[in-house]
Amino acid sequence: MPGDAEPRTSDHDDPAADGVALLIIDMINCFDFPGSEKLKPGAERAADRIAGLLTQARDAGHPVIYVNDNFGEWHSEKSKLIEMAEAKADSRALALLRPDDTDYFIIKPQFSGFYATNLPVLLPKLGASKLVLTGVATDICILFTAADAHMRDYALWIPEDCVASDAEARGQWALETMRNSMSAETSSSAKLTLAQWRKNADAQREK
Numbered sequence: 001m002p003g004d005a006e007p008r009t010s011d012h013d014d015p016a017a018d019g020v021a022l023l024i025i026d027m028i029n030c031f032d033f034p035g036s037e038k039l040k041p042g043a044e045r046a047a048d049r050i051a052g053l054l055t056q057a058r059d060a061g062h063p064v065i066y067v068n069d070n071f072g073e074w075h076s077e078k079s080k081l082i083e084m085a086e087a088k089a090d091s092r093a094l095a096l097l098r099p100d101d102t103d104y105f106i107i108k109p110q111f112s113g114f115y116a117t118n119l120p121v122l123l124p125k126l127g128a129s130k131l132v133l134t135g136v137a138t139d140i141c142i143l144f145t146a147a148d149a150h151m152r153d154y155a156l157w158i159p160e161d162c163v164a165s166d167a168e169a170r171g172q173w174a175l176e177t178m179r180n181s182m183s184a185e186t187s188s189s190a191k192l193t194l195a196q197w198r199k200n201a202d203a204q205r206e207k
Contacts, residue, residue, distance in 0.1 A: 018198050021128040022057040024050060025067045025113060025135030025142060027097050028081055030088035035166045040091065042164030042171075043136050047093035049161045049189050050134045054097065056194045063126050065104040067113035067135075067145070078105045111141050114148035123154075130155040130201050132194065134162040139174035150182035155201040161188040 027047060031040045057064050068081060078099070085094050099105055108117050123131075131154045133142055142163050146156055158178055165171030178184040185197060192200075 016063050016126045016128040018060075018062075018202075019127055019129035020057070020060075020132065020194060020198050021063045021065055021123065021126060021130070022053060022132045022194075023065050023067050023113065023134065023145070024054070024097060025133065025145060026069050026137070027093055027135045028066065028068050028085050028099075029091070029093070029136070030071060030085050031091060032088050038166035039136060039164060042166075044091060044093050046134065046136070046162050046164045047096045049159065051096040053132065053134065053159070053162060053189055053194060057132075058102070060194060062194065063104060063128065064099075064102070065106060065119070065122070066099050067106045067108055067117070067119065069141070070107045070109055077107070081107070111144035112148045113141070113145040114152075115144075120152070128154070130157075130198060132157045132159070132197070134159065136164050138163040138165040138171040139167070140165075143174045143178065146178045146182055146184060150184070155205065156182060156184035157192070157197045157201070158184050158186050159189040159192070160186050161190060 027043065027050065029043070054064060071081065071084060104122065106113065106117050106119055108115065110116065113119050131149050133146055133156060135142060142158060146158060149156055156178070158175065160175055163171070165174065175186050179186045
C-alpha cells in the first residue's frame with residue numbers, strides 16, 4: 001500500500017549514523033510518461049552520481065530510503081514496482097541503484113515523499129535530522145519533498161548533480177528556490193562528501 005515502508009532485515013530500526021539519511025526519489029522508474037524522453041538522459045547522468053553517494057551511505061551506516069511513485073498502481077509494492085521498471089524501461093539507472101535488503105522502501109501517492117506516507121514516522125525512529133535528497137524531478141517531487149522537510153526542520157543537501165528535470169531552466173529555478181528559501185546545500189557531490197556535508201550541517205546548527 002502507498003505509505004508502507006519495508007523494514008530492514010533486523011528486528012529493530014537502526015539509528016541513523018550521525019543523523020544522516022539518504023533519500024532516493026522516483027529513480028525506480030518506467031520512464032513511460034509524457035515528457036519522459038526529456039527527463040531520462042538527465043536521470044541516468046544523475047544515477048551515476050547518486051551511486052557514489054549510495055556507496056558512501058551504506059559504508060557509513062546511514063539509512064538509505066527509496067521514496068517512489070506508485071505508477072498509479074494502487075495495489076503495488078516494492079518488488080512489483082521494480083519488475084515493472086525492469087520490463088518497461090531500458091535504463092541503466094535501475095542497475096546502478098537497485099535497492100538491497102538493508103534499504104527502506106516507501107511508496108508515495110503524490111509529489112512529496114511526506115504526503116500520505118510513513119516517512120514522517122520513519123525518520124524520527126531512525127534518528128534522522130539531516131536529509132540528502134536525490135532523484136527526479138528537481139522541480140516537482142524533489143522540490144515538494146524538500147519543502148515538507150524544511151517545514152519539519154531537517155537540514156537539507158540536494159546535490160545539483162544528483163537530481164534531474166526535463167527542463168534545465170525549471171531545474172535550476174527549483175535548486176535556487178531550495179537554496180534560498182529552504183537553506184538547502186546544493187553543491188554537487190563532486191565537491192562534497194557525505195561526511196563533509198554532515199560536519200558542515202552540524203556546525204551550522206551550532207551557530
